[in-house]
Amino acid sequence: MLEFVSGLTQRIRETKARLQGAMIAEDAYAIQVEQAELDNLLRIARNHHVEVRDDLLPRAA
Numbered sequence: 001m002l003e004f005v006s007g008l009t010q011r012i013r014e015t016k017a018r019l020q021g022a023m024i025a026e027d028a029y030a031i032q033v034e035q036a037e038l039d040n041l042l043r044i045a046r047n048h049h050v051e052v053r054d055d056l057l058p059r060a061a
Helices: 002-024 028-047
Strands: none
Touching: 002 028
16 A cells, blocks of 8 residues: 555646646646646545645645
């Protein structure tokens, strides 16, 4: 289970970084793609009772 949590956390971190990059670049398509991926990863985390640290959650713009 630890490996699953570590992998999921890493994917959330990487996706959030890509989302932030897309926002800086003002790339509307990439923002939508990365936000959808982040939403899916956060849903998986919730479904498996994995707590996600606040610093990994997206911030309101």
